Amino acid sequence: MRVKYRFPVxxxxxxxxxxxxxxxxxxxxxxxDERAMDVLQSMSAYKTSLDSAIISGVTLTDARLGEGxxxxxxxxxxxxxxxxxxxxxxxxxxxxxxxxxxxxxxxxVFDSAKKYYAQASIPDEIEDAMEFALEELEVEAPLMDMVYxxxxxxxxxxxxxxxxxxxxxRVAGTDCHQIAIRGPETDVQxxxxxxxxxxxxxxxxxxxxxxxxxxxxxxxxxESNPEVDRDTFLFRAPEGSTNIGFxxxxxxxxx
Numbered sequence: 001m002r003v004k005y006r007f008p009v010x011x012x013x014x015x016x017x018x019x020x021x022x023x024x025x026x027x028x029x030x031x032x033d034e035r036a037m038d039v040l041q042s043m044s045a046y047k048t049s050l051d052s053a054i055i056s057g058v059t060l061t062d063a064r065l066g067e068g069x070x071x072x073x074x075x076x077x078x079x080x081x082x083x084x085x086x087x088x089x090x091x092x093x094x095x096x097x098x099x100x101x102x103x104x105x106x107x108x109v110f111d112s113a114k115k116y117y118a119q120a121s122i123p124d125e126i127e128d129a130m131e132f133a134l135e136e137l138e139v140e141a142p143l144m145d146m147v148y149x150x151x152x153x154x155x156x157x158x159x160x161x162x163x164x165x166x167x168x169x170r171v172a173g174t175d176c177h178q179i180a181i182r183g184p185e186t187d188v189q190x191x192x193x194x195x196x197x198x199x200x201x202x203x204x205x206x207x208x209x210x211x212x213x214x215x216x217x218x219x220x221x222x223e224s225n226p227e228v229d230r231d232t233f234l235f236r237a238p239e240g241s242t243n244i245g246f247x248x249x250x251x252x253x254x255x
Contacts, residue, residue, distance in 0.1 A: 032156075036164035036179045040190075043198045048149045054223040055079040059091070059142050062214035070212050077142040077218070084125045086233040089141040100141045102129055103233035109139055115241040137246050143218060146200070159184055167194065171201040172219065185209060197224060 047053075056079075060072040073093065080088040087102040096113040105124045110117040122132045130147055133139040156162065161182040169178045169191060176191040177198075191202040205216040237243070 030159050030161045032160070032162040033164045036162045036177075039164070039177045039179060039192055039198065040162070043192050043200065044149070046198050050081075050083075050224055052082045052225050052228050053079075054081075054226050054228070055143060055146055055220050056223075057143075057218055057220035059219075060215075060217045062212070062216070064212055064214070070214070075142060079143050079146060080228060080232050081126065081147060082228045082230075082233070085129070086228075086230075087126055087129075087147060088232050089144065091142045098141075099235075100139070100144075101233055101235040102126070102133075105129075107133055107137070107139070108235040110235065110241070115238065116244045117235070117237060117241055118244055118246045119235075120246050139246075143220070146220075156181070165189075172221070174201055176201055197222070199224075 055077075057077055059075050059077050061075075062070055062072055064070050075091040075093050077092075078088075078090045080086075085102070085104060087100070089100040091098050096111070098112070099108075099110045101108040101110070102122075105121055106119060107122050107129065108117055108119045120137060122137075123129045126147055127149065130144060134144070161180075163180045163182070165178040165180055167175070167177050169176045171191045171193075175194045177194060179190045179192065181188040181190070185208060187206045187208060189202075189204045190200050193199050193201050199220075199222040201220055201222075203216075203218050203220075207214050
């Protein structure tokens with residue numbers, strides 16, 4: 001499993017989607033339930049069909065204080081996607097707002113508290129752009145992996161157990177399939193809406209080997225193929241802000 005959960009520029013991103021993977025056990029005993037894989041494949045296919053989407057929700061990220069108290073940091077998050085090459089992500093904790101703008105091959109990250117921003121020219125299409133932002137610039141944003149049409153390469157491999165837990169599980173008044181994904185470092189639960197719009201409505205990621213098993217939780221509302229204002233993706237530097245630029249190649253070897 002390739003996914004890593006870190007807390008750099010914004011917070012952590014979640015993950016989603018998988019396309020077809022054989023429902024079979026491997027040599028390590030991983031089990032991939034056919035029903036669970038069918039739901040994940042339907043989710044991937046539906047998401048691929050969307051030209052635009054707006055995702056809004058609330059995320060909770062566990063953090064341990066110095067005296068050992070585990071607390072949850074809460075953020076309001078919004079993601080606006082307009083394919084092939086426009087994206088906006090914001091997170092707001094009540095005081096500080098952090099934003100990611102991507103449009104026509106230009107990425108901008110802005111921190112409202114420090115009034116710092118950084119810009120870079122990156123690949124034109126969303127999937128390639130986000131991969132470049134993650135790998136080369138070490139930029140992550142809340143729910144950034146929700147942007148991918150197919151994130152199976154981030155989520156599932158032969159060591160991953162995928163289980164169908166239940167149906168008719170209620171999330172914000174909506175019936176959902178509940179699926180568990182067990183990997184070497186993290187456990188993931190997904191609640192995927194039943195019916196003809198199989199989008200993820202909730203995700204919980206648990207880091208198994210960190211003290212206290214901290215979790216990332218996101219509750220999400222989706223708008224499929226909305227009319228999107230093009231100005232959403234255009235960054236205009238506020239008065240008094242400073243362009244600090246990106247530092248590339250700082251990722252340590254083997255990370």
